[in-house]
Amino acid sequence: MKIKTEFPHKIQTIKHIWIPMPDGCRLAARIWLPENAEQQPVPTILEYIPYRKNDGTALRDSLYHPYFAGHGYAAMRVDMRGSGDSEGVMLDEYLQQELDDAVSVITWLVEQSWCDGSVGMIGKSWGGFNSLEVAALQPPALKAIITVCSSDDRYSDDVHYKGGCVLSTDMLGWSTTMLAWNARPPDPAVLGESWRDRWLERLEQTPLMVQEWISHQHRDDYWKHGSICEDYSAVQCAVYAVGGWADPYSNAIPRMLSGLTCPRKALIGPWAHEYPQRALPGPQIGFVQECLRWWDYWLKNIENGIMEEPQLRAWMPDSIAPSTHYEERPGRWVAEEKWPPKNDESQTWYLNRNGLNQNVDTDKPMLFPTSQTVGLNAGVWFPMGAAGEFPGDQRSADSGSLCFTSEAFYEGMEILGNPEATVMLSADQTEGLLAARLCDIAPDGSSLLVSWGLLNLTHRNGHEKPEALDPGEKFTAKIQLNACAHALKSGHRWRLSLSSAYFPHAWPSSKLTKLKIFPGIDTYLNLPFRKIPQEDTQLADFLEPECSQPLSTEEIRTASRKRTLEHEVIEDCFTLTHRVDNGRFRFVEDGLETEDLSCDSLSLNEDKPLSLKVCCERTAGIGRGDWQTRVEASGTMTATSENFHVTSRLEVFEGDQRFFFRTWDFKVPREGV
Structure with a gap:
């Protein structure tokens, strides 16, 4: 990554300043300013997280915030109440107090002589979550946000529960x-x-x-609080949603593109849980420059064409040998003018004893293996891109699963979106879970994990009111797999693998539930098949990664x-x-x-x-x-x-x-x- 030491504006750093809250509590902040901001006020970019400005994120902050200041913005890192040097106590994630404090910080900002009254928020993970949540409160000065590796749904897509x-x-x-x-x-x-x-x-x-x-344990008011999917219309400022296919929060981006009504744009790379200019697997991009384009348009009213570009830009990974670590994922950038795309279509593949077929074939029911250790090679749920974190070869997991494999494709195939499996099942207990994995099977038999999903079967009709299973009775379950992109190579096959456990990710059901699947018209896989649009060939390259001088x-x-x-x-x-x-x-x-x-x-x-x-x-x-x-x-x-x-x-x-x-x-x- 190229280190920049000279910028259009000289930078002044205020290492510590107190921001008073209405109840008397003081929050600690660090500010980077253009030296002439007092004479020529500038927009402010706020990052508001609990990870400690003096040490926890000090090195990371030094890479980005001075860069913004050097390009004519005030950049501010605030320690949330109860974290770092701030006063008070933090009692949980995303409480109303946290969000109210953020609004108070924004109010304080616009009162400062160096702020021109326009504010943007940026954040990854926690800061990505709360930038969405603060946007839903509609503070007038907040004009735009960049939310990275975050979610719109605190129950369905966070570190606590998945699929119930x-x-x-x-x-x-x-x-x-x-x-x-x-x-x-x-x-x-x-x-x-x-x-x-x-x-x-x-x-x-x-x-x-x-x-x-x-x-x-269910989707109740506790989880609905802070989940902007409860009312997308509450978010009215411009939203740039950024994430990676190797990050656990990729599902939120297509959902937000579909659900939000505000000006919006999205970027999904091959990355794990990190900012795109240094994320693995590569390629990395000039993300701070991309942020500046967003801020220039929404905070400085500079017409730079960013909103005339396709709404979604995403990395399309190619088939590759399975590995627990990648420095790079081969592939290419693709684009969709709008999401959901108008020209793409779902392809239906039926599950039966012969594998995945596009023709319905009613077979006898098939019994799931009861192995509780399927998933040992699933990688970590929350990868940062380090060695050993990514899923390895899935053949061992496939051996403990019910597998349905297609014939080889000789023209290749691209998917972009959420695969979804619909299955007719029965269970011998009142509870159980279903895990689904979509894999790319190479000619040598190696199995590359492309996407996966979980469903607590008592949540088959929704996460708010679980319903016990009737032992022996048939029921239908839909399981959505994680949003993904993948270019299946010629000669490769798709495989859908189903299991009744997924260790270590999913806590096992309390009983050793035996599941049966019933092939037929009600048991199938939908793949989000992608037709290649003209926009793919017209994409400008991203700039090379840059940053400001890191702390020594x-x-x-x-x-x-x-x-x-x-x-x-x-x-x-x-x-x-x-x-x-x-x-x-x-x-x-x-x-x-x-x-x-x-x-x-x-x-x-x-x-x-x-x-x-x-x-x-x-x-x-x-x-x-x-x-x-x-x-x-x-x-x-x-x-x-x-x-x-x-x-x-x-x-x-x-x-x-x-x-x-x-x-x-x-x-x-x-x-x-």
């Missing part, structure tokens, strides 16, 4: 991460002698978020990661362990040191769905010179047929002395999950 199934890899894991991150102290260099009192106040009120999340750091401990699978043969127990050490480094400018370590372990006995145990550990260190702090958080989650059981522990140190300690131990009844 508990995400066993991330429900507890994300809660443990937030427990550790929330418990980090404010910086004494900013707060002075009051830092320790503020820290203790934060620790005493820090919640265990999983307790709330696992108590809302010194490495104290090298980062490392390890992902291992252990099989204990006597008990037939599989244990998947993922260890990440992000290293320890020091910011040269102020001597602040930071480290972050995690370990997630999931174990499950084959054919024993109640044996699943999830264990998560987190360590977060912050310090400078003689001042050193350490946070250790851990948790376990198990289940019986009646309850989920969670235990967690938080231990905090100043130097070698324990400063705070707390434990949690609770049970929550299972409600069909």
Whole structure:
């Protein structure tokens, strides 16, 4: 990535400023300004997240925000209430308090002498979520947002549930991460002698978020809050939605293009959960330059043609050998003038004993395998692009699934959108789940995962009111797979693989449910077949990635990661362990040191769905010179047929002395999950 040190405007940095909230709480912010902004006010770009401006995102912030300031914008990073150096306590994700604070920040911004009254918001993940949610509140100064790797639906597409199934890899894991991150102290260099009192106040009120999340197992008012899909019309400012096919939030982008009525545009690359100028797999693009085009049009009224371009631009990946890591995904950029596209069509493929066929064939019912460990090579749910995170060859998972494979295609085929399977089933229990995987089968037999989906079968008629299954009775279930793009190579085949479990992603049903599938006119796969439009050949290239000068750091401990699978043969127990050490480094400018370590372990006995145990550990260190702090958080989650059981522990140190300690131990009844 090219580092830029000279810009059209000289840059002034305000490292710390307090923003007062109506209730007296103060939020901490860092601002980058063009030097002449007091004389010539400029629009402001706001990023509002809980990940700590002084250390957590300081390096990342230095790549983008000064770049914006150097091109004539004020750029501001705000620590949300209860995070970083800000006062108060953060009790959960996306609470009304968080959104109200953001509106107050925007109100404060337009009152500043250097702001011309126009504001844009940008954010990835949490910041992408809340930029959508704040937009729905319609603060007058907010003219446009760029939402990256986010979702419009907090129940169906976030780290807690998918298809009504508990995400066993991330429900507890994300809660443990937030427990550790929330418990980090404010910086004494900013707060002075009051830092320790503020820290203790934060620790005493820090919640265990999983307790709330696992108590809302259906789509209720808790999840509807902050889900803009409940009322797309509330969002009236311009929206640029950005994501990647390897990111878990890709579904939201086509939904928002279809549902929003405001000016909107979307970009989907091959990327995992990262900003596109440094995301893997590549190719990376000049994303900050693309952002500037958006801001110039909506915040400065510069006619640059960005809104005359196709509404959706997406990467079309080619067939490739399966791997748990890619530096690049071969393919090409494609475009759709509008979404949903007018010229594309769905192709229907029927499931029967001969595979995937376009002719209906009524066969005898087929029984699903009952393996509980299908999915061991599914990769991580939340990939950042690191080694070992992507799904490997799916042949082992296919061997434990009911598979339907097409004949080879000799002209190739492109899909873009959400594949969807409709199946006629029966079950021998009152509950169960269905996992579906769409794979590209190469001539050598290797199986490349293209898309996948989950459905809690008690949610077959909706996520708000689960309905128990009638054992032995037939029912129809529709399962939508993740939005995807894929160019099937000549000589390759499609495969739809169905299973009644998907470890480690989906928490197993409480019983070993046996499913039957009934081939016929009610059992089929719809593929979003794409006709190649003229726009594909008329696309301008993206610019090469650029950034501003990154903060200088010194490495104290090298980062490392390890992902291992252990099989204990006597008990037939599989244990998947993922260890990440992000290293320890020091910011040269102020001597602040930071480290972050995690370990997630999931174990499950084959054919024993109640044996699943999830264990998560987190360590977060912050310090400078003689001042050193350490946070250790851990948790376990198990289940019986009646309850989920969670235990967690938080231990905090100043130097070698324990400063705070707390434990949690609770049970929550299972409600069909």
